[in-house]
Amino acid sequence: MDASLFSQINTTISVKERELITPEQFEKLLQAPDTESLALLLQSTSYHLSAADLEDLNLIDQQLTSGLAKEYAWAFAESPDQDIVTMFALRYVYHNIKVFFKARATKQELKHLLIPIGSESLEALEHLISTFSSEVFPEFMVEELAMIWEEYEDYKDIRVLEIGTDLAYFKHLKHLANQMALGSEVFRQAISLMIDFYNVITVQRALSQKKPQSFMMQLLSDEGSLSAREFIEMGERQELIDWFIQANPDQFNTEWIAFEDKMRQGTISALDLEFLYDLIQFQLLDQAKYTPEGPLVLARYLLCREFEVKNLRLLLSAISNQLPLEMVKERMRPIYGQ
Numbered sequence: 293m294d295a296s297l298f299s300q301i302n303t304t305i306s307v308k309e310r311e312l313i314t315p316e317q318f319e320k321l322l323q324a325p326d327t328e329s330l331a332l333l334l335q336s337t338s339y340h341l342s343a344a345d346l347e348d349l350n351l352i353d354q355q356l357t358s359g360l361a362k363e364y365a366w367a368f369a370e371s372p373d374q375d376i377v378t379m380f381a382l383r384y385v386y387h388n389i390k391v392f393f394k395a396r397a398t399k400q401e402l403k404h405l406l407i408p409i410g411s412e413s414l415e416a417l418e419h420l421i422s423t424f425s426s427e428v429f430p431e432f433m434v435e436e437l438a439m440i441w442e443e444y445e446d447y448k449d450i451r452v453l454e455i456g457t458d459l460a461y462f463k464h465l466k467h468l469a470n471q472m473a474l475g476s477e478v479f480r481q482a483i484s485l486m487i488d489f490y491n492v493i494t495v496q497r498a499l500s501q502k503k504p505q506s507f508m509m510q511l512l513s514d515e516g517s518l519s520a521r522e523f524i525e526m527g528e529r530q531e532l533i534d535w536f537i538q539a540n541p542d543q544f545n546t547e548w549i550a551f552e553d554k555m556r557q558g559t560i561s562a563l564d565l566e567f568l569y570d571l572i573q574f575q576l577l578d579q580a581k582y583t584p585e586g587p588l589v590l591a592r593y594l595l596c597r598e599f600e601v602k603n604l605r606l607l608l609s610a611i612s613n614q615l616p617l618e619m620v621k622e623r624m625r626p627i628y629g630q
Contacts, residue, residue, distance in 0.1 A: 478577070
């Protein structure tokens with residue numbers, strides 16, 4: 293695909309980027325003395341939450357998710373290559389699949405858990421889970437989900453649906469990486485990091501809970517750079533640094549030294565790894581600021597929107613629960629313009 297096809301959407305993004313919350317605005321939000329002041333500051337952003345809204349964490353989450361859904365709807369409508377948008381949106385699609393699976397298995401009404409993000413409508417996704425047939429979703433996806441349901445029918449265990457859907461998501465990501473054309477090397481690297489970090493984080497969390505290897509083997513994806521067993525053995529030997537040296541897309545970046553030291557000392561936590569993953573994905577896609585043409589601009593914009601919502605959710609939740617704001621600062625993801 294010709295990179296010039298992205299000229300129009302990239303021009304629009306250059307305008308839309310002005311709506312992103314700046315580091316200075318986030319600092320003012322952090323320093324707001326009360327919810328009234330916070331609400332007033334939010335009026336100058338895309339998130340118009342009132343003081344009353346800020347008292348309700350469920351409402352806050354709904355508003356943030358709604359804003360993000362609008363960005364994805366715009367990106368799907370305007371992008372010359374939907375695979376780029378799908379790379380970010382796919383996790384919401386598989387979240388929704390899990391919801392529809394559970395609703396079908398338990399006969400419960402769970403639509404309040406759905407997130408309206410994806411290339412196809414929620415109605416089309418519900419039809420897929422009801423019939424395991426579709427004219428809009430790829431055949432490999434239809435077959436994979438049908439197999440998961442068949443296994444559930446054999447065991448009648450909800451965990452089959454949960455674990456099967458998670459693993460199907462990573463298979464879909466790998467399929468996406470293999471078919472992407474424009475800017476494929478960067479996107480393949482981004483997808484590889486998604487899968488590898490999921491495996492590493494899952495192992496670290498399971499080890500901290502003293503779970504057996506058999507437990508971890510059920511959860512891990514074999515679509516990463518190592519096999520599931522290799523990730524487990526590496527975690528048990530506290531040798532994550534060996535994997536990270538190979539997986540790190542920017543080995544000359546000194547920002548990761550603190551994380552690398554923790555890996556060498558065997559003290560890195562799942563939370564540390566989640567934070568490191570976001571930092572690395574941002575670093576990988578932030579090169580778009582040097583290449584104003586092509587698909588990376590859109591990828592970087594979507595990631596910045598994701599981080600903006602994550603930062604606001606963290607900030608507003610901390611204020612609501614009267615948590616130390618220093619903790620918020622430590623855990624905030626990269627902000628556009630930093």
